[in-house]
Amino acid sequence: MALLLILLPLAAAALAVLxxxxxxxxxxxxxxxxxxxxxxxxxxxxxxxxxxxxxLGLDALGGWVLLVVSVLFLICALYAPSxxxxxxxxxxxxxxxxILAFLGLASLLALARHPGVxxxxxxxxxxVTAPLVYFNRNRRSIEATWKYLVLGSVGIALALLGTLFVAxxxxxxxxxxxxxxxxxxxxxxxxxxxxxxxxxxxxxVGYGTKMGLAPLHSWKPDAYGETPGIVGALLAGGVTSxxxxxxxRIYAVVVAAGEGPFxxxxxxxxxxxxxxxxxxxxxxxxxxxxxxxxxSVEHMGILVFGIxxxxxxxxxxxxxxxxxxxxxxxxxxxxxxxxxSYASKQLPQVTGAIRRTPVSAGLxxxxxxxxxxxxxxxxxxxxxxxxxxxxxxxHLASGAAFLVLLGGIFLTMSDTVMQVVFGVPSPQRIRTPxxxxxxxxxPLVLAMVLALALGIxxxxxxxxxxxxxxxxxxGNPPVPVVSLTGVAQVVQTEVRP
Amino acid sequence: MFTxxxxxxxxxxxFTLVATSRVNKAIQLAVFQGILLGLIPIAxxxxxxxxxxxxxxxxxxxxxxxxxxxxxxxxxxxxxYREVDxxxxxxxxxxxxxxGTGLSLMLAHSLPLKPGSTPTFLVPAALATLFTGFLLxxxxxxALTQVVGYLVLENGIxxxxxxxxEDMPVLVETGILLDxxxxxxxxxxxxxHIHVAFDSTDTSYLAxxxx
Numbered sequence: 001m002a003l004l005l006i007l008l009p010l011a012a013a014a015l016a017v018l019x020x021x022x023x024x025x026x027x028x029x030x031x032x033x034x035x036x037x038x039x040x041x042x043x044x045x046x047x048x049x050x051x052x053x054x055x056l057g058l059d060a061l062g063g064w065v066l067l068v069v070s071v072l073f074l075i076c077a078l079y080a081p082s083x084x085x086x087x088x089x090x091x092x093x094x095x096x097x098x099i100l101a102f103l104g105l106a107s108l109l110a111l112a113r114h115p116g117v118x119x120x121x122x123x124x125x126x127x128v129t130a131p132l133v134y135f136n137r138n139r140r141s142i143e144a145t146w147k148y149l150v151l152g153s154v155g156i157a158l159a160l161l162g163t164l165f166v167a168x169x170x171x172x173x174x175x176x177x178x179x180x181x182x183x184x185x186x187x188x189x190x191x192x193x194x195x196x197x198x199x200x201x202x203x204x205v206g207y208g209t210k211m212g213l214a215p216l217h218s219w220k221p222d223a224y225g226e227t228p229g230i231v232g233a234l235l236a237g238g239v240t241s242x243x244x245x246x247x248x249r250i251y252a253v254v255v256a257a258g259e260g261p262f263x264x265x266x267x268x269x270x271x272x273x274x275x276x277x278x279x280x281x282x283x284x285x286x287x288x289x290x291x292x293x294x295x296s297v298e299h300m301g302i303l304v305f306g307i308x309x310x311x312x313x314x315x316x317x318x319x320x321x322x323x324x325x326x327x328x329x330x331x332x333x334x335x336x337x338x339x340x341s342y343a344s345k346q347l348p349q350v351t352g353a354i355r356r357t358p359v360s361a362g363l364x365x366x367x368x369x370x371x372x373x374x375x376x377x378x379x380x381x382x383x384x385x386x387x388x389x390x391x392x393x394x395h396l397a398s399g400a401a402f403l404v405l406l407g408g409i410f411l412t413m414s415d416t417v418m419q420v421v422f423g424v425p426s427p428q429r430i431r432t433p434x435x436x437x438x439x440x441x442x443p444l445v446l447a448m449v450l451a452l453a454l455g456i457x458x459x460x461x462x463x464x465x466x467x468x469x470x471x472x473x474x475g476n477p478p479v480p481v482v483s484l485t486g487v488a489q490v491v492q493t494e495v496r497p
Numbered sequence: 498m499f500t501x502x503x504x505x506x507x508x509x510x511x512f513t514l515v516a517t518s519r520v521n522k523a524i525q526l527a528v529f530q531g532i533l534l535g536l537i538p539i540a541x542x543x544x545x546x547x548x549x550x551x552x553x554x555x556x557x558x559x560x561x562x563x564x565x566x567x568x569x570x571x572x573x574x575x576x577x578y579r580e581v582d583x584x585x586x587x588x589x590x591x592x593x594x595x596x597g598t599g600l601s602l603m604l605a606h607s608l609p610l611k612p613g614s615t616p617t618f619l620v621p622a623a624l625a626t627l628f629t630g631f632l633l634x635x636x637x638x639x640a641l642t643q644v645v646g647y648l649v650l651e652n653g654i655x656x657x658x659x660x661x662x663e664d665m666p667v668l669v670e671t672g673i674l675l676d677x678x679x680x681x682x683x684x685x686x687x688x689x690h691i692h693v694a695f696d697s698t699d700t701s702y703l704a705x706x707x708x
Contacts, residue, residue: 116669139695143706147703149684167661
């Protein structure tokens with residue numbers, strides 16, 4: 001059944017190519033998104049152990065990341081029909097096909113049990129999302145697309161080299177292909193150290209480019225700034241989550257081989273650097289979509305920082321993945337609405353949006369409060385827990401820097417956001433026919449409510465999934481799993497805390 | 498012996514690549530290099546494994562026929578024949594390429610290899626080719642030459658992959674080739690759009706977005 005998670009979106013994408021009727025084609029998006037989520041929840045209900053030779057199968061870590069991507073996709077898919085009806089002049093077919101294909105590839109990546117398959121899935125997501133960046137078909141968006149494509153491809157090529165290095169370290173240790181993650185982790189002690197270390201550095205740089213960690217993020221503000229909000233939401237919450245998962249898969253192998261401290265130091269450094277870089281470029285940022293892009297750089301930094309601290313912080317980094325994806329979807333979609341209403345995304349033109357688009361501007365403001373870590377939203381929980389874990393495990397300087405950076409980012413971001421939302425309306429503003437409607441705001445409200453609910457209470461099944469996922473990061477062979485190939489040989493094991 | 502000869506030729510191709518100003522010639526050289534790489538596994542005496550033979554044949558078909566077809570189409574559509582005024586001149590590029598090759602030899606020396614029949618120059622050649630790809634990517638203005646750089650970069654990685662060629666699952670190899678092909682295909686389309694939008698494929702025009 002788990003195989004359907006991959007096939008369903010790909011089949012829907014194929015159907016979208018063939019369908020002539022554009023209303024019907026657009027309706028495929030919410031239908032596929034809902035079906036995918038239901039399917040995923042059904043798959044996650046059945047906990048099983050994964051045989052060592054499975055090529056595809058869902059473990060807790062993959063399941064958690066795919067759950068985040070699936071929910072985010074559903075939110076975007078619910079928003080898509082109303083958005084596309086506002087842009088009748090654009091190519092809806094390419095748009096629909098590409099985002100459906102993205103969902104299928106994200107599922108492939110989450111289910112893949114072999115580093116090579118993970119790499120192929122990640123590279124292909126870059127290729128199918130490139131046409132989405134080019135949605136607006138103007139000079140600025142082609143520049144963004146070129147940068148996205150070239151930097152993404154080069155980054156991902158380095159990740160391939162890193163993957164080959166890891167494979168060679170196993171080869172030197174006498175391990176034969178196929179190098180499934182379970183086998184790699186079980187044979188951790190025999191892997192060749194120099195190749196493994198070099199491999200991790202290369203995959204960190206490679207997948208880090210796809211995540212947008214500083215200083216490898218230079219495609220990010222351009223791509224997020226020039227695409228529609230809906231694509232920005234999918235890139236910031238979906239593609240980056242996939243790249244993070246790809247990195248974590250290699251990280252888990254490195255930890256199992258006993259090289260955890262080396263990897264964590266690197267992650268810590270990249271995390272703090274990304275936050276510093278984001279803070280510097282947020283100062284005086286007049287373009288609110290680019291502001292969100294830098295916020296995304298910051299939050300990718302928080303993710304790897306949490307993993308770098310390890311232990312409880314790593315678990316809350318995984319939680320932060322969900323919190324960030326939900327709130328980023330609110331921010332990008334509401335920013336898209338405001339952009340539509342003002343036909344501009346820059347500060348002197350866009351001020352006082354609360355009067356013109358009260359719902360979108362209100363949600364944008366709430367999203368800002370949530371993402372900068374104000375209680376009771378979900379990002380507060382993860383940011384607080386990561387900081388306290390850093391301070392209590394002896395990372396005093398890093399923990400303190402983390403808190404100072406969070407404070408600084410709140411202040412600089414609030415400067416732009418307050419003007420956009422509450423500022424005095426500018427005399428240069430342009431009238432457009434866009435008005436907030438139920439269809440363009442309800443999916444955002446849903447995402448905001450989910451982010452709030454996660455911040456207040458984490459349901460027991462989700463907690464179990466999260467614990468299983470973070471245990472994989474401690475070098476333990478993956479626990480709760482669903483396999484596709486070896487149903488006959490699986491052992492039923494309840495994994496409940 | 499023949500393997501070492503092919504690897505040496507690959508490294509020499511790197512030097513010719515960074516020194517050429519004609520786009521068509523750069524494409525030809527990258528294609529030539531791709532075909533050389535496809536021949537190496539056969540020269541290593543691995544032709545008896547059917548799956549290796551098939552993947553090598555597929556690699557030669559993609560790099561020697563499909564990709565040049567896409568690139569030549571982009572050349573005729575965008576009327577780009579010469580790399581004009583690169584960010585780094587040809588002489589400096591040559592010197593850098595030589596320095597990179599020397600560095601690769603030193604670096605490869607410090608990495609342990611599995612004792613056995615591995616050709617001695619495989620790892621340094623892989624690193625040197627990788628470096629050449631990077632050099633082309635960052636030092637050239639034309640979008641097409643940058644794609645050639647990307648191809649050379651992938652060639653370097655493919656060279657390294659030859660260390661693992663006996664083990665690598667066919668599924669993964671095919672996936673990598675397919676991605677390379679689709680990647681170049683998409684880049685070709687974007688280049689055409691750049692040409693239409695700017696009436697040039699000079700990437701220095703792509704500098705509107707910044708902070």
